[in-house]
Amino acid sequence: MAVEACAKRKLMDNTDEDDEPLVFKRSSSSSKQNQSNPQVQKSSLSQKLDRLGRPMPDVRSQNGQSSGLQKGKMVSSSKSPPIKSPLCSPEASNSSAKASLLRSPEANVKSSATNRSGNVNLWMKVEKRSSGPSADPYDSDDSEDDKPLSARLPTGLSRINSNNASKGSSASRLGQKPSIPKQENSDDEKPLSYKVQLKTNVGTSSSKSYDSDEEKPLAAKNNENGSAVRDSGLNKPSTVLSKRSASEVKSAGQASMKKHKLSVASVPINNKQASVKAEQKVEDDDDHVPISQRLKIPAASDKKSSAVKKVTKVVSSSLNKTNKKSKKVMKQSQYIKSSKVPPGSGEGQKWTTLIHNGVIFPPPYQPHGVKILYKGKPVDLTPEQEEVATMFAVMLDTDYMNKPTFKENFMSDWRKILGKNHIIQSLEYCDFTPIYEWHQKEKEKKKQMTTEEKKTIKEDKLKQEEKYMWAIVDGVKEKVGNFRVEPPGLFRGRGEHPKMGKLKKRIRPSDITINIGKDAPIPECPIRGESWKEIRHDNTVTWLAFWNDPINPKEFKYVFLAASSTLKGQSDKEKYEKSRLLKDYIQGIRAAYTKDFASKDLTKKQIAVATYLIDKLALRAGNEKDDDEADTVGCCTLKVENVEPIPPNILKFDFLGKDSIRYQNEVEVESAVFRAIQQFRSGKKGGDDLFDQLDTSKLNAHLKELMPGLTAKVFRTYNASITLDEMLSRETKGGDVAEKVVVYQLANKEVAIICNHQRTVSKSHSAQMLRLNEKIEELKGALEELTTDLARAKKGKPPVKGADGKPKRNLNPEALEKKIAQTNAKIEKMERDKETKEDLKTVALGTSKINYLDPRITVAWCKRHEVPIEKIFNKSLLAKFTWAMDVDPSFRF
DNA sequence: TTTTAGACTTGCCGCTACCAAC
DNA sequence: GTTGGTAGCGGCAAGTCTAAAA
Numbered sequence: 001m002a003v004e005a006c007a008k009r010k011l012m013d014n015t016d017e018d019d020e021p022l023v024f025k026r027s028s029s030s031s032k033q034n035q036s037n038p039q040v041q042k043s044s045l046s047q048k049l050d051r052l053g054r055p056m057p058d059v060r061s062q063n064g065q066s067s068g069l070q071k072g073k074m075v076s077s078s079k080s081p082p083i084k085s086p087l088c089s090p091e092a093s094n095s096s097a098k099a100s101l102l103r104s105p106e107a108n109v110k111s112s113a114t115n116r117s118g119n120v121n122l123w124m125k126v127e128k129r130s131s132g133p134s135a136d137p138y139d140s141d142d143s144e145d146d147k148p149l150s151a152r153l154p155t156g157l158s159r160i161n162s163n164n165a166s167k168g169s170s171a172s173r174l175g176q177k178p179s180i181p182k183q184e185n186s187d188d189e190k191p192l193s194y195k196v197q198l199k200t201n202v203g204t205s206s207s208k209s210y211d212s213d214e215e216k217p218l219a220a221k222n223n224e225n226g227s228a229v230r231d232s233g234l235n236k237p238s239t240v241l242s243k244r245s246a247s248e249v250k251s252a253g254q255a256s257m258k259k260h261k262l263s264v265a266s267v268p269i270n271n272k273q274a275s276v277k278a279e280q281k282v283e284d285d286d287d288h289v290p291i292s293q294r295l296k297i298p299a300a301s302d303k304k305s306s307a308v309k310k311v312t313k314v315v316s317s318s319l320n321k322t323n324k325k326s327k328k329v330m331k332q333s334q335y336i337k338s339s340k341v342p343p344g345s346g347e348g349q350k351w352t353t354l355i356h357n358g359v360i361f362p363p364p365y366q367p368h369g370v371k372i373l374y375k376g377k378p379v380d381l382t383p384e385q386e387e388v389a390t391m392f393a394v395m396l397d398t399d400y401m402n403k404p405t406f407k408e409n410f411m412s413d414w415r416k417i418l419g420k421n422h423i424i425q426s427l428e429y430c431d432f433t434p435i436y437e438w439h440q441k442e443k444e445k446k447k448q449m450t451t452e453e454k455k456t457i458k459e460d461k462l463k464q465e466e467k468y469m470w471a472i473v474d475g476v477k478e479k480v481g482n483f484r485v486e487p488p489g490l491f492r493g494r495g496e497h498p499k500m501g502k503l504k505k506r507i508r509p510s511d512i513t514i515n516i517g518k519d520a521p522i523p524e525c526p527i528r529g530e531s532w533k534e535i536r537h538d539n540t541v542t543w544l545a546f547w548n549d550p551i552n553p554k555e556f557k558y559v560f561l562a563a564s565s566t567l568k569g570q571s572d573k574e575k576y577e578k579s580r581l582l583k584d585y586i587q588g589i590r591a592a593y594t595k596d597f598a599s600k601d602l603t604k605k606q607i608a609v610a611t612y613l614i615d616k617l618a619l620r621a622g623n624e625k626d627d628d629e630a631d632t633v634g635c636c637t638l639k640v641e642n643v644e645p646i647p648p649n650i651l652k653f654d655f656l657g658k659d660s661i662r663y664q665n666e667v668e669v670e671s672a673v674f675r676a677i678q679q680f681r682s683g684k685k686g687g688d689d690l691f692d693q694l695d696t697s698k699l700n701a702h703l704k705e706l707m708p709g710l711t712a713k714v715f716r717t718y719n720a721s722i723t724l725d726e727m728l729s730r731e732t733k734g735g736d737v738a739e740k741v742v743v744y745q746l747a748n749k750e751v752a753i754i755c756n757h758q759r760t761v762s763k764s765h766s767a768q769m770l771r772l773n774e775k776i777e778e779l780k781g782a783l784e785e786l787t788t789d790l791a792r793a794k795k796g797k798p799p800v801k802g803a804d805g806k807p808k809r810n811l812n813p814e815a816l817e818k819k820i821a822q823t824n825a826k827i828e829k830m831e832r833d834k835e836t837k838e839d840l841k842t843v844a845l846g847t848s849k850i851n852y853l854d855p856r857i858t859v860a861w862c863k864r865h866e867v868p869i870e871k872i873f874n875k876s877l878l879a880k881f882t883w884a885m886d887v888d889p890s891f892r893f
Numbered sequence: 894t895t896t897t898a899g900a901c902t903t904g905c906c907g908c909t910a911c912c913a914a915c
Numbered sequence: 916g917t918t919g920g921t922a923g924c925g926g927c928a929a930g931t932c933t934a935a936a937a
Binding site: 894895896897898899900901902903904905906907908909910911912913914915 | 916917918919920921922923924925926927928929930931932933934935936937
Binding site: 486 | 919920921922923924925926927928929930931932933
């Protein structure tokens with residue numbers, strides 16, 4: 001990731017007020033492996049050069065990657081096209097290669113390992129060097145810019161580790177190389193920070209592995225996905241697991257005060273920033289064309305890609321399967337399913353014709369007549385009152401019952417329905433158990449239904465819903481995503497949401513606005529006597545219907561097409577193309593913000609540091625939030641108390657991010673960043689904004705000056721995808737399909753860690769681990785017996801009696817040896833399973849696969865390594881990523 | 894310039910069907 | 916047949932970001 005020398009030099013030329021830019025490196029588990037394996041290094045190098053440095057078939061255009069991107073948002077001609085600077089030629093990159101080499105593999109190994117065990121990450125500042133031990137311009141390390149974030153900085157590892165105390169060195173346990181041979185680099189080649197050997201005790205306690213939660217110290221339990229009470233609450237209706245407790249929310253340092261920003265004009269973009277683009281290296285066939293323009297040639301490249309596509313047998317088999325299914329659907333339809341036809345043709349136009357059947361409503365409430373008790377006595381409720389009481393009763397076994405806000409909000413809304421003079425005045429005296437028990441019985445009844453009964457119900461439902469499931473967009477039959485209107489219920493806001501427990505009222509047709517083609521028949525309202533709120537014919541949007549969110553009336557709930565639709569696919573593709581484009585700009589961007597760390601302009605400095613954090617830590621942008629939302633933060637809304645500088649240059653992050661997921665991480669940063677954070681904090685209180693001169697609009701406006709269409713979230717996609725790409729190409733070394741799938745999962749896991757995708761530890765996790773341990777112990781006992789029997793058999797003695805006291809079969813030594821080997825293998829497998837389970841208990845792999853990993857990387861990798869795509873993508877993902885299936889096997893992100 | 898509305902993506906959770914082990 | 920485990924999927928909350936309005 002380091003800023004390459006070429007970029008650095010150029011910027012330095014422009015320097016007026018600022019110090020020499022700092023070139024920084026991040027420690028890397030990947031590079032350590034690269035360096036420890038020269039062969040791997042070599043191959044990755046040649047690929048890299050092909051991708052960046054030499055004429056090579058442009059996989060991007062081959063696959064028609066750029067379609068639609070930058071629609072109407074061309075880079076103005078006054079801006080320098082991202083032409084590769086001569087400074088970035090192999091010769092020039094040599095200097096950066098040298099700089100990169102300053103990061104010792106040993107340091108990498110160390111840093112990676114320490115990260116795994118919860119210690120700080122090492123981001124290494126590398127001093128400007130005139131030469132290095134390797135002058136090989138093709139050193140894969142010549143620019144870390146194209147390297148995956150994880151490879152450069154396993155930051156997330158420590159973060160997750162801090163949440164998940166028992167992870168330990170998961171990479172090795174999961175099948176990666178258990179140890180990396182130490183490289184014999186001299187100390188001189190090591191970065192200064194490494195020489196200083198920064199290694200705090202932070203997180204060391206986390207390195208201990210616990211077999212069960214019960215064995216963990218409280219601190220470890222607290223850290224684990226933020227719930228200290230999780231396991232203790234099992235089987236108790238009133239104490240069910242939550243993402244985090246109130247105390248944790250407090251500990252995460254969320255300020256109750258909302259942000260009041262200073263009015264600062266958006267930052268002027270100076271000529272130095274403009275230079276970012278001029279320094280981009282683009283050495284494709286169309287070198288002379290600015291990237292933004294090249295992206296405007298979608299149709300042709302799409303055709304080209306179809307014409308030259310070489311789908312391997314492996315993938316085509318899976319495609320055939322998918323195609324067969326779609327054919328079946330198409331048979332019933334006169335419409336053509338094609339992802340090649342771009343929807344809409346005009347500016348902002350998303351479709352030309354749109355036909356659909358509207359939405360389906362949940363069935364009306366069926367009163368059950370079960371009475372709640374008030375002060376121990378049954379109370380009669382009207383159906384409407386009972387409906388709301390039931391909503392509450394069915395939640396008795398959730399953690400919401402421990403949240404006063406939830407109860408207060410519920411009571412406040414229920415009281416409105418009960419009426420002022422109702423006997424029920426206080427929730428305290430209400431006993432909802434009768435309804436709760438009734439509901440449990442109903443659930444049980446449903447469970448006990450025969451398969452046949454269940455099937456009938458399912459078919460009936462399908463029959464009812466079939467017509468709502470499809471829309472016809474520009475003559476193409478497409479699946480609708482969420483055609484079911486949300487049923488009424490109690491709002492389940494996450495974290496400490498101030499509106500949790502409020503009644504989400506029933507949505508009626510008169511709440512719903514339908515969007516449909518002008519000439520299309522207006523969907524019939526499914527509830528007799530009622531009608532839609534409004535009919536629109538807006539072809540600049542993709543929604544089919546919307547209604548106002550009953551909890552936040554100024555917000556909307558939309559009905560969109562399904563993820564597998566052409567429209568969504570197109571948008572997905574554009575997203576990934578934009579991220580790929582960032583690859584060409586990233587080194588200049590990094591050079592630019594590195595330089596601005598020392599800027600005297602405070603806004604500029606804050607933008608630089610914020611961009612650095614977004615890039616390096618994959619933080620979200622962090623929009624402003626209202627008082628009636630959970631108090632979570634992102635980069636721009638970080639509070640002083642969320643970032644603690646620990647000298648000499650460690651930043652300790654602790655805050656609640658999206659969905660109130662706790663982000664904890666300790667990282668070593670550039671000294672300049674460290675000093676800047678200290679400066680931003682000085683004179684402020686804990687709840688004050690760290691970046692008081694900044695908000696997402698300013699940040700994104702700035703980013704757009706650096707690359708067309710660039711926003712904060714693009715960094716997440718970029719870093720996730722490039723991590724996957726690099727890890728797959730580096731780590732796939734043959735073996736059978738199962739082994740290759742493990743490699744994929746490991747890469748996927750790294751991305752999930754980088755993005756802080758967490759999941760709640762399953763309720764049965766401890767029990768499962770316990771069971772696994774018991775089984776392992778059993779096998780070990782058996783192994784011991786077998787060893788004894790073998791020794792006896794060799795002496796011609798009969799085996800000892802079994803545990804049940806019965807005599808065992810007399811086996812010969814060969815048979816016993818075979819049994820011993822089998823048992824050993826079983827134990828090993830179980831140990832591996834145990835570790836994997838423990839390792840992934842808080843990591844959610846799905847989110848990154850769905851949202852951040854360019855599917856073309858996966859498809860191309862599957863083709864190259866003959867892995868059936870179904871091993872990686874499930875049915876939904878296969879449908880969602882149809883557009884990526886014909887990618888050339890040589891595709892690299 | 895700031896705020897708000899609107900449109901869309903991202904992300905976690907719980908339910909369910911399915912499968913393997915016993 | 917029962918049980919335990921989990922992949923897959925839908926639901927819906929909660930983000931990001933743009934553009935229009937104030």
